[in-house]
Amino acid sequence: MIVKCPTCKTDVEWSEASPFRPFCSKRCQLIDLGEWAEEDKAIPGAPDTSDSDIWSEDMGD
Structure with a gap:
């Protein structure tokens, strides 16, 4: 099977x-x-909120 190089084709x-x-x-x-x-490349998906302010505030209680 022959494929194209993703970088240079x-x-x-x-x-x-x-x-x-x-x-x-x-x-x-x-x-x-x-x-x-x-x-520069990424897989689309939901935003990562693991470092959000809400998470930090909940951990401080």
């Missing part, structure tokens, strides 16, 4: 011969990781 064979699959290289894999770490 190069064709990548999905097999043991491609150790960084779905990425074409370690470089593209690290670029993607950096985008997640910088929060």
